[in-house]
Amino acid sequence: MRRHFAGFRREVAALPLQAKFMPRRASPAADACPTPILARSGMRRRWFRMAAIVMACLAMAARPAMAQQILRDAETEAFMGDMSAPLVSAAGMEPRNVQVLVINDPEINAFVAGGQYVWVHSGLIAAADNVNQLQGVVAHELGHIEGGHVVRSAEGMKAATGITLLSLVLGAAAIAAGGAEAGMGILGMGQQAAMGKFLAFSRAQESSADLAGARYLSKAGLSGKGSLEFFKKLQNQEYRLAIPQDDSYGRTHPLSGERINVLREVYTVDPAWDKPVDPALEARFERIKAKLVGFVSEPAQTLQRYPESDQSIPAHYARAYAWHKSAYPDKALSEVAALLAAQPHDPYFLELKGQILLESGKPADAIAPLREAVKATNQPLIATLLGHALIATEDEQNFAEAERVLRNAVARDRENPFAWYQLGVVYERRGDIPRAALATAERYSMMGDDQMALRSADAAMQGLKPGTVDYLRAQDIAMVSRAAVEQKRKKR
Structure with missing residues (x-):
């Protein structure tokens, strides 16, 4: 049975990690692709190996991530939508179309990975001190969306690939003419130039998103x-990792x-610089941060961060999840x-009560x-939980x-x-x-299992x-799934 985060969570596969907010020690491709040192013997065979490594390095700059869990709650x-709506409008987009x-x-x-979606890691929310910090991050990511940076990343890849191919041709010519070391030098310099070109393009996009985010916050x-x-939090992290602070060359981010x-x-000259955070929005942020920490962290860590002495609403929220995860339903309740x-009538507190009762064997x-x-x-995620509880009673009247x-x-x-499964x-x-x-x-189609969706x-x-x-x-699902199955079969 799926675990619920006051709703449920599902898998999302292969999200390309362009336009990421967090700066890196160095580019992923640079970390993964060291320049090989080639000996004279077997020069031609190793030259082809070198070419393959160079092309792989460029491809890895936009490689997909492993499947990750989306937490739906x-x-x-609701909070994310309300918190980001003014920024989305300031960016010239429709709030209902951005998630x-x-x-x-x-x-x-x-990060953003295509479409009008901003993906925020749970670790970022846990690390943020207030809602204004989160708004700053979202504003930056909206800058990537408004600037079309994910789509335009192909331009940077194209320019870098062109340099790589040219260096391969020149290097091959030099090697064929008997200048093995010169050929290897051309290949090495070409790889470095191509990677530098792509990283400079990436840094320019990040700087553009920073300034765009500043405009949205101001507006x-x-x-x-x-x-x-x-x-400054990220800068402190760079200090801890001993990242040199004198040059951003070789990095995807400034x-x-x-x-x-x-x-x-x-920021300091903007009229909104000294504007205080909306206290109601800040209170909502503290709530979702606490429940998120309670859900994703080990219970012992949650109880240490939110001890029994803390009788605030967020602390009760976090501990409720910690005790529920630890299989102590009475303490959670x-x-x-x-x-x-x-x-007494907060719908999300009521939702959590229902979830704990349902998952501890008391659906009625x-x-x-x-x-x-x-x-x-009238929230569909909560409605799905209600439907689950009604079915779990095994009472036909429900x-x-x-x-x-x-x-x-x-x-x-x-x-x-x-929800489709329960239906x-x-x-x-x-x-x-x-x-x-x-x-x-419907369920299998959504999960990407085309074979089962088709069946x-x-x-x-046969029965409709x-x-x-x-x-x-x-019929539509069968048509789309059959085409997908056939396409996969042809690729084998």
């Missing part, structure tokens, strides 16, 4: 203090000190009781708080409500595999096998009436 997504999502990764980082009437404070010096001149005593008790939370928010709740949830958030379960329990197969097809869609069409909405949807 109703309260966090700021959280990835379960302890690294202090954020939104938000202080740039948080942005500078966060860059040094944090360089960025601070440039941005300080921009005690923390939730303290939260509800302070704010979870229904009432989850119903109230859904009524207050299945009609579960179907209604889950159909409403997937209508407003189709990218929710767990398939309730269809199967009610004897509607064709629609159970269609829900399964399930074909099974659904041709021409209906559900039949046409199953």
